[in-house]
Amino acid sequence: MRIVLAPLxxxxxxxxxxxxxxxxxxxxxxxxxxxxxxHQLLPPRTFYQxxxxxxxxxxxxxxxxxxxxxxxSQPDTLAINAxxxxxxxxxxxxxxxxxxxxxxxxxxxxxxLLKEPQLIADAVAEMRKVVPRDKTLSVKIRLGWDxxxxxxxxxxxxxxxxxxxxxxxARTKEDGYxxxxxxxxxxxxxxxxxxxxxxxxxxIANGEIWNAADAIKCREVSHCDDLMIGRGALATPNLxxxxxxxxxxxxxxxxxxMMLNYRxxxxxxxxxxxxxxxxxxxxxxMRQSYPEAEELFTPIRRIKSSDEMQVAIEQxxxxxxxxxxxxxxxxxxx
Ligand SMILES: Cc1cc2nc3c(=O)[nH]c(=O)nc-3n(C[C@H](O)[C@H](O)[C@H](O)COP(=O)(O)O)c2cc1C
Numbered sequence: 001m002r003i004v005l006a007p008l009x010x011x012x013x014x015x016x017x018x019x020x021x022x023x024x025x026x027x028x029x030x031x032x033x034x035x036x037x038x039h040q041l042l043p044p045r046t047f048y049q050x051x052x053x054x055x056x057x058x059x060x061x062x063x064x065x066x067x068x069x070x071x072x073s074q075p076d077t078l079a080i081n082a083x084x085x086x087x088x089x090x091x092x093x094x095x096x097x098x099x100x101x102x103x104x105x106x107x108x109x110x111x112x113l114l115k116e117p118q119l120i121a122d123a124v125a126e127m128r129k130v131v132p133r134d135k136t137l138s139v140k141i142r143l144g145w146d147x148x149x150x151x152x153x154x155x156x157x158x159x160x161x162x163x164x165x166x167x168x169x170a171r172t173k174e175d176g177y178x179x180x181x182x183x184x185x186x187x188x189x190x191x192x193x194x195x196x197x198x199x200x201x202x203x204i205a206n207g208e209i210w211n212a213a214d215a216i217k218c219r220e221v222s223h224c225d226d227l228m229i230g231r232g233a234l235a236t237p238n239l240x241x242x243x244x245x246x247x248x249x250x251x252x253x254x255x256x257x258m259m260l261n262y263r264x265x266x267x268x269x270x271x272x273x274x275x276x277x278x279x280x281x282x283x284x285x286m287r288q289s290y291p292e293a294e295e296l297f298t299p300i301r302r303i304k305s306s307d308e309m310q311v312a313i314e315q316x317x318x319x320x321x322x323x324x325x326x327x328x329x330x331x332x333x334x
Contacts, residue, residue: 002027003240006230015265021064025240033071033096036081058089065091073108075126083130092136100173111173114145117157124161138165146174167204182208187222215243235289252292275306299332
């Protein structure tokens with residue numbers, strides 16, 4: 001029953017991985033994607049920038065393993081960079097075949113490869129040659145480009161090429177992120193077929209898990225014990241611990257304290273100056289799970305400076321304890 005923290009480009013960087021894994025329940029993190037092209041082997045510093053955890057044996061500060069994700073389509077380029085990531089200490093390698101971004105797809109990366117199972121097989125096979133058997137080679141897909149029934153051919157390409165693990169985001173590329181388009185039952189079909197054919201591949205279900213009830217439903221419908229959680233982990237920071245039955249959903253007060261800690265982590269990391277915009281981005285996700293997020297988000301949305309943001313959140317925390325949130329809100333009105 002593993003829970004994996006999903007890659008979220010532009011959001012789930014090492015600072016957020018540190019905070020979220022510190023709350024417990026996560027067994028593995030996948031990094032944001034590293035794009036590789038033009039037969040180029042990227043320098044070690046690029047890998048360290050994306051995953052500073054590599055300097056800590058590939059572990060977040062609380063000890064959760066981190067696996068680097070690559071995005072590209074040239075088998076040789078993927079392989080040389082996979083080899084480097086492994087040498088630098090990544091806990092396996094993940095290949096991104098799900099990204100729907102137009103710019104990425106135009107340069108033949110991400111979900112567009114779902115249309116070319118043979119190219120997928122070639123890429124995975126080339127990576128397998130350099131990723132030792134004791135390191136996990138995983139792939140992350142959607143069900144297909146526009147037809148979910150394509151998932152079977154895609155999965156066969158991945159299994160035959162020697163991957164160990166597969167995360168299935170149970171929507172097609174054309175489905176985008178529409179909640180109602182989630183199709184966990186396709187994952188169950190894949191699992192049943194592989195079992196019948198005696199093919200070994202560990203499968204992780206992904207998509208639309210926002211709370212413990214969703215996790216139960218997803219496990220029932222997909223027949224998968226292992227889950228990957230993305231946006232839900234931002235909306236409810238200790239969601240993995242809740243799903244794992246280790247803790248109750250954290251209080252809003254603890255969430256706000258965590259947002260202040262985020263400043264510390266960010267300042268130590270390389271992106272201190274992004275604190276205010278990252279707080280706004282994160283709070284806007286939290287509104288999904290915490291109605292109180294709105295009372296903090298609205299007054300602070302004009303703040304640009306990180307120092308001002310920190311002070312405003314500290315004052316909000318104080319005001320919420322002393323029931324003076326309205327006065328605090330008025331103090332920030334333009
Ligand atoms: C802002 C954003 C960035 C993402 N970046 C990546 C990425 O770098 N690599 C990847 O494989 N998937 C990426 N995804 C997809 C997520 O990992 C995940 O598959 C998707 O959000 C569905 O899971 P969820 O409903 O739990 O969020 C991204 C999704 C979002 C919303």
